[in-house]
Amino acid sequence: MNASRIPTPPDVAWQQKHLLDVDVLSLAEIQLVMRTTDAMKEVLARPISKVPALRGTNVTILFYEASTRTRVSFEVAAKNLSADVVNIAASSSSVTKGESLVDTIRTVEALGADMIVMRHGTSGAPYLAAEVFSGSILNGGDGWHAHPSQALLDLYTMRAHLGDVRGKKVVILGDVLHSRVARSNVWSLTAAGADLWICGPTTILRGFDTWAGRWASGGAPGHVGFTVTSDVGAALRDADVVMALRLQRERMDAGLLPSLREYAARFGLTRERLAVAKPAALVMHPGPMNEGVEIAPDVAVLDRSVITEQVTNGVAVRMALLYLLAGGHPEAVTNA
Amino acid sequence: MPDLRVGKMVPLLEISRAWLVDPVGEREGPGEVVVRDGILEAVTWLQGAEADGIGPDGVLVLPGFLDIHVHLREPGNEDAETVASGLAAAAHGGFTTVCAMPNTTPAADEPGVFARVAGAAATSGSPVELLLHGAITVGRGGERLAALGELADAGAVGFSDDGSPVKSAIILRNALLYAGMLGLPIVEHAEDVTLTAGAEANEGLVATILGLKGWPAAAEISAVERAIAILDSVRADAPGARLHLTHLSTAGALDAVRRAKAAGLPVTCDVTPHHLGFTDEWVAGARRWAWEALDGAGTARDPWADGALVARPYATACRVNPPLRGAVDAAACLASLIDGTADAVVTDHAPHTAVDKETEFGLAAHGISGVELAFGVLLAAVAAGRLPLARAVAALTVGPAAVLGARPGRRGAARGLVEGEPADLVVVDAGDRWRVTADALASRGKNTPLLGRELPGRVLLTVAQGRLAYRDVAGDASGS
Numbered sequence A: 001m002n003a004s005r006i007p008t009p010p011d012v013a014w015q016q017k018h019l020l021d022v023d024v025l026s027l028a029e030i031q032l033v034m035r036t037t038d039a040m041k042e043v044l045a046r047p048i049s050k051v052p053a054l055r056g057t058n059v060t061i062l063f064y065e066a067s068t069r070t071r072v073s074f075e076v077a078a079k080n081l082s083a084d085v086v087n088i089a090a091s092s093s094s095v096t097k098g099e100s101l102v103d104t105i106r107t108v109e110a111l112g113a114d115m116i117v118m119r120h121g122t123s124g125a126p127y128l129a130a131e132v133f134s135g136s137i138l139n140g141g142d143g144w145h146a147h148p149s150q151a152l153l154d155l156y157t158m159r160a161h162l163g164d165v166r167g168k169k170v171v172i173l174g175d176v177l178h179s180r181v182a183r184s185n186v187w188s189l190t191a192a193g194a195d196l197w198i199c200g201p202t203t204i205l206r207g208f209d210t211w212a213g214r215w216a217s218g219g220a221p222g223h224v225g226f227t228v229t230s231d232v233g234a235a236l237r238d239a240d241v242v243m244a245l246r247l248q249r250e251r252m253d254a255g256l257l258p259s260l261r262e263y264a265a266r267f268g269l270t271r272e273r274l275a276v277a278k279p280a281a282l283v284m285h286p287g288p289m290n291e292g293v294e295i296a297p298d299v300a301v302l303d304r305s306v307i308t309e310q311v312t313n314g315v316a317v318r319m320a321l322l323y324l325l326a327g328g329h330p331e332a333v334t335n336a
Numbered sequence B: 001m002p003d004l005r006v007g008k009m010v011p012l013l014e015i016s017r018a019w020l021v022d023p024v025g026e027r028e029g030p031g032e033v034v035v036r037d038g039i040l041e042a043v044t045w046l047q048g049a050e051a052d053g054i055g056p057d058g059v060l061v062l063p064g065f066l067d068i069h070v071h072l073r074e075p076g077n078e079d080a081e082t083v084a085s086g087l088a089a090a091a092h093g094g095f096t097t098v099c100a101m102p103n104t105t106p107a108a109d110e111p112g113v114f115a116r117v118a119g120a121a122a123t124s125g126s127p128v129e130l131l132l133h134g135a136i137t138v139g140r141g142g143e144r145l146a147a148l149g150e151l152a153d154a155g156a157v158g159f160s161d162d163g164s165p166v167k168s169a170i171i172l173r174n175a176l177l178y179a180g181m182l183g184l185p186i187v188e189h190a191e192d193v194t195l196t197a198g199a200e201a202n203e204g205l206v207a208t209i210l211g212l213k214g215w216p217a218a219a220e221i222s223a224v225e226r227a228i229a230i231l232d233s234v235r236a237d238a239p240g241a242r243l244h245l246t247h248l249s250t251a252g253a254l255d256a257v258r259r260a261k262a263a264g265l266p267v268t269c270d271v272t273p274h275h276l277g278f279t280d281e282w283v284a285g286a287r288r289w290a291w292e293a294l295d296g297a298g299t300a301r302d303p304w305a306d307g308a309l310v311a312r313p314y315a316t317a318c319r320v321n322p323p324l325r326g327a328v329d330a331a332a333c334l335a336s337l338i339d340g341t342a343d344a345v346v347t348d349h350a351p352h353t354a355v356d357k358e359t360e361f362g363l364a365a366h367g368i369s370g371v372e373l374a375f376g377v378l379l380a381a382v383a384a385g386r387l388p389l390a391r392a393v394a395a396l397t398v399g400p401a402a403v404l405g406a407r408p409g410r411r412g413a414a415r416g417l418v419e420g421e422p423a424d425l426v427v428v429d430a431g432d433r434w435r436v437t438a439d440a441l442a443s444r445g446k447n448t449p450l451l452g453r454e455l456p457g458r459v460l461l462t463v464a465q466g467r468l469a470y471r472d473v474a475g476d477a478s479g480s
């Protein structure tokens, strides 16, 4: 375990007890996450990629929605930090029995949880959990609202290739209305100063035009504005990053779109469409992909597709977040 | 009268040097009142030097309030509210008459349910008068007309499926025709449910940012316009048909009513304190009054940009149907009271248990417990110079009485400070403030986003039909 010290990032105070969304993070805090993630990447590159930072800490992963990738990513991250990990898939058991979220959180706390990583289908649910739980809540995705660890790993991945994203044109393409990934990315990318474009058909773009309109002359303090359009060509022109979002079949059932085929034809990320972007434009996707719908199979495997890198970076970002939320001051983490 | 208990006749009450508002006589000013043996014996208006130093920011004497839209939850959900606790809450809010909605379990769609509720009111000992709306359709199911005639004979003052709209246009038409024959209004909760399926928060910036499913204004506007068109179509057959649109929350719906009134249609409407005082920003964590959420140009401020977010987001106390709207709609609600488009303020008092509210936002029960807080919210608007006091009082007294079509001589119909009648009044210290806490609320429903905040206007005393309905134990009800 001689290599278990985590390199020390510059000293910026981490103010958050919970991480429910990125909207509360200052740019300095976002940069702290990025630097802590650098440190975690270094740990992951070692032969024994495990540090004792969270030894004795119980991290309970409470998922009300099935999601293998995010759950496993958090689990690997927590184990790399030597946490004790408890997995609870709540969707099938407690909800159907009528156990309330509040009861579940109290039970999980009584069972010894120090931190809860929570995924829930209802927007805002982690805020209720945070009110009840005495430890830290890390939002692993709530309804349409937020997915902070995804937005931070997206930003980390962009920075790894582009350096500072300030002024870089980043396009989020697809079903933003139902996307917690899109909302959290709006906060993190506008904090980082990117030239953010949101693009999709009007029915699943609804509301974002209002948001962009309100921020047209600058956003919330510390944030820049962003652009919303249904014009794919205009959105992709000279883009530095294009992130396609998953389109779910339910959208047709709800009458929001005519068909997957029509969506793919008009809004799918194809080589032809991508041709107007910058030659080295990064291709991203939060997964899981519907290849042939929102993204063409030959685009997903392009050299400049960083989709698998997003998955790898996801573990490092989640290690950083767990570590910071655990109150980890970098200097305090030493070899056992 | 320190020993007088609730329900007992008020032997002697003298209130001197107060600000009186009499919406029947359309008069307000300094004055004094004397109640003897339950009768309002004397109302004296003070002039000249006697009136010096008496203003509308001190002790107010007002006619007892009338709320034509409350939910008392009995029978069926007594954990949330009983008739007794609801009437106690009403008295604390200054209301001497409330009209309960029929969405109980079972629904009040036949006279047997009325008898149970009236029995509970009688045994409560409260002098607050309880009026009842009957259901429009059997079980509020929207398919077959309820026992409208029998309900009318049992004392129904109107019919409503509130909680839900009357989905079927033909049922709404027939209900207007039949209730018109009975001389009673249809009280419609206007909502196009095809636009609101799964909706969580007012469609707009707040819902977008919070990832909540949008609840469009068009759902209310289109339902209001449909109901008005149907009303217009039945007038020839049923001259007595009346449509009352309750808890309107959007500028567009109020405009539609304004036009219908101008065209002479027998339509009335009301707005709630929460729709004119709160906004959808409250769901995001803001707690400023609606009129403070508008900029100088009359457009809504952005609470994310100006630091107005002070409470945690997704507070289920803010979940209500119709949803809290944006500041522009809230301003339209307030304006509608001033120009008379809205005939009344109703509280839509909707108490819920902690269990039904301590849950995820999208799963929480709709409704705000409001009958104790309504006048305080209106007083806040008055204090901000947004609402004349006389309009606020009229909207709680003569306005709703006119909606019901209360005829003189009927109990509680006067809604003024009328000498020789049983005293029906509320005494409020407009200069005092109080903190809204769970313990301070008589209602079993503690579900209000005002919990923990201060409201202006402490109700000192409520007298209903000459009997004591509420007395502030901490303050001093000036008088003997």
Ligand SMILES: [Zn+2]
Pocket (backbone or CB within 6 Å): B162, B163, B164, B189, B247, B321, B322
């Ligand atoms: Zn209603």
